[in-house]
Amino acid sequence: MKISIGSDHGGIHLKEVLKRHLSEREIEVDDVGTYTEESCDYPDIAIQVCRKVADGSSERGILVCGTGIGMSLAANKMKGIRAALCGDVFSATMSREHNNANVLCLGERVLGPGLATLILDAWLDTEFAGGRHERRVDKIMAIEK
Ligand code: RB5
Numbered sequence: 403m404k405i406s407i408g409s410d411h412g413g414i415h416l417k418e419v420l421k422r423h424l425s426e427r428e429i430e431v432d433d434v435g436t437y438t439e440e441s442c443d444y445p446d447i448a449i450q451v452c453r454k455v456a457d458g459s460s461e462r463g464i465l466v467c468g469t470g471i472g473m474s475l476a477a478n479k480m481k482g483i484r485a486a487l488c489g490d491v492f493s494a495t496m497s498r499e500h501n502n503a504n505v506l507c508l509g510e511r512v513l514g515p516g517l518a519t520l521i522l523d524a525w526l527d528t529e530f531a532g533g534r535h536e537r538r539v540d541k542i543m544a545i546e547k
Pocket of ligand 1: 411412413444467469470471472473
């Protein structure tokens with residue numbers, strides 16, 4: 403699996419933790435930035451990650467900012483993206499099982515690295531259940547923007 407990951411300055415430290423964890427799990431990581439602590443605009447990063455997920459060059463995406471909120475707002479404006487902002491393991495699991503989320507959004511200023519890593523693992527290891535959930539997800543994807 404290849405995953406694209408990105409953060410703004412508010413998420414750069416958690417991004418590094420998650421990158422290390424993904425590498426330990428032997429998952430290919432594509433880091434689109436940001437690469438410094440200099441202030442930047444999270445929508446620019448969200449667009450880069452989501453384009454790769456939408457065109458299939460990455461299977462899934464991870465976006466980190468201070469709260470995860472800005473990233474999730476931006477990501478869910480992009481065609482083909484189902485971004486889930488998760489602050490707990492149950493939501494991360496359900497975002498895959500019921501919603502087939504293809505982008506995970508996390509807040510560095512909200513979560514400690516340990517919980518964020520557990521959330522990531524749950525999100526990576528849970529498959530979409532399909533069935534009635536597929537019909538519902540299809541309805542989401544058919545909503546015109
Ligand atoms: C940046 O200060 C902060 O606004 C950003 O990281 C994010 O939390 C926005 O939703």
